[in-house]
Amino acid sequence: MKQQLLAILFCTSAVFGQDSLQTLSHEELLTWVAEHHPLTSSALLVLDQADAGIMKAKGAFDPTAFAGRYDKYYDDKTYYSLFDAGVEVPLRGPFQLRAGYEQNSGQYLDPENTLPASGLWYGGIEVQLGQGLLIDERRAALQKALIQRELAEQELLLQVNQLLQDASTAYWEWNLAFQKTLLLEEAVQLAADRLDAVRISAVLGDRPSIDTVEAGLLWQQLQIEYQQAEMELTKSRLALSVFLWEDGYTPLLLDPNTVPENEPAIIGQDTPTPVLPAVHPALQSLTFQLEQLEIDRMWQAEKLRPKLKLSYNPLVAANGDIPLAGFSSSNYTWGVGFSMPLFLREARGGLQAVGIYTEQTWLKQQNKTTELQNKSAAYFTEWEVTRSLTDQYRQTVTGYLQLLQGENTLFLNGESSLFLVNSRQLYWVNGRQKLLELEFKEKQALNNLYGNNANYANWYRSRYLQP
Secondary structure (H helix, E strand, O other): OHHHHHHHHOOOHHHHOOOOOEEEOHHHHHHHHHHHOHHHHHHHHHHHHHHHHHHHHHHHHOOEEEEEEEEEEEOOEEEEEEEEEEEEEEOOOOEEEEEEEEEEEOOOOOHHHOOOOOOEEEEEEEEEOOOOOOOOHHHHHHHHHHHHHHHHHHHHHHHHHHHHHHHHHHHHHHHHHHHHHHHHHHHHHHHHHHHHHHHHHHHHOOOOOHHHHHHHHHHHHHHHHHHHHHHHHHHHHHHHHOOOEEOOOEEOOOOOOEEEOOOOOOOOOOOOOOOOOOOOHHHHHHHHHHHHHHHHHHHHHHOOOOEEEEEEEEEEEOOOOOOOOOOOOOOEEEEEEEEOOOOOHHHHHHHHHHHHHHHHHHHHHHHHHHHHHHHHHHHHHHHHHHHHHHHHHHHHHHHHHHHHHHHHHHHHOOOOOHHHHHHHHHHHHHHHHHHHHHHHHHHHHHHHHHHHOOHHHHHHHHHHHOO
16 A cells, blocks of 8 residues: 555656546545655654553662672781672662672671671561551652653654644545646636637627627636636645655655545544543543542642661671571661651642642643533534535535526527626636535544544544554
8 A cells, every 4th residue: 555655646757647547535544644754753653652651660679780899908907807798779659679699708898797707697578567557659660650651642642643634634635736737727618618719709700799708708717717727736745744754754746636525524423523532631631630649649748758768688697508508587687767856848749739630631631621522513513504504505605607508508599698608617716616615624624633632642542543
């Protein structure tokens, strides 16, 4: 499919020489933009960034190896030589494991550093019984990073949704310009044929010469409008080409022999509806922000508790080849630590700030929900009304065509004037152009409805993000 679309989209000398027309459908455009536009590639990097954030947060739970040696030599004496090495293992909870080996020597060791000559093995656990029991900074950071991954996906969907909506707008503007060009090309040809017929009739004496002037003026007027339509078609083709890239690096130019499909792709559902989908990325994004703020609230509330740390470390002399040979439950160290700010202003201020941010985000979510619901109802009403007007005006244009055909028959029978025929043709041409504009407004209203309801985002998710 990629090679076929490249043949359609990418202008080469071989393609320029072709007379046959290639059709680019709305869904083919969406697929190409979703897979190759640089903004899509850039948005996908947000997911990689979120994954990197998760890895960084998990790093706080990585085991840590440590080692240290501290010696003092003075006046040709070894005052002390202290050596300590081991590993610390944080756990997903208020626990931390610690194990190591310690060996000290020297003539002036402090009593607390005096150990067996072979050294001492130790291992134990440290438990947070106060602040950090329910949640701590490491666990909070990891939980927020996991939510950030979900939030990043919603931000990706919002960007892609807007991109596909903008691409669809450019597509339907290109379609409108193309249809107007076809219409005016047909009208110019009809005016040229009539001018030739009037000239022949004037030469034969069946028509006054002034009729050739009137027929020529109509042809010139339509020719000018046709040239303007071609200019608009070129501009719209270039505007659509902004969305056409190859693998996010090489811009493509829409081939002049490529024509649009006149019907929009149904995105996400068979029938348009004013009801918001159950999952909307804009609302989901705010929901995930509220979840992150709830984690912040829990952590700030946890800071109101005092720090109470309990540690216990069994001790084993390093005797022989078996490290635990000298184990005894009587050999251990333990400790307890307590600290607490007297005013708790940092924790109370942080908790109050999180509460304010939460309320702001909640209000923003309520406002966004109402805004999206109202826009959805407005776009749906616009689409229904425009569709009804289009159907009605289509009958009007059919009437203009019947009048033109009837007036042309009377003119050929000598029962009408060229002025009336030209007037009927202008009514028909202008009516056709107005009908095309109504059809464009109908498609654009549907496009706005799809964009507001995140149908493009759901279409992208079902194709590219589902496992």
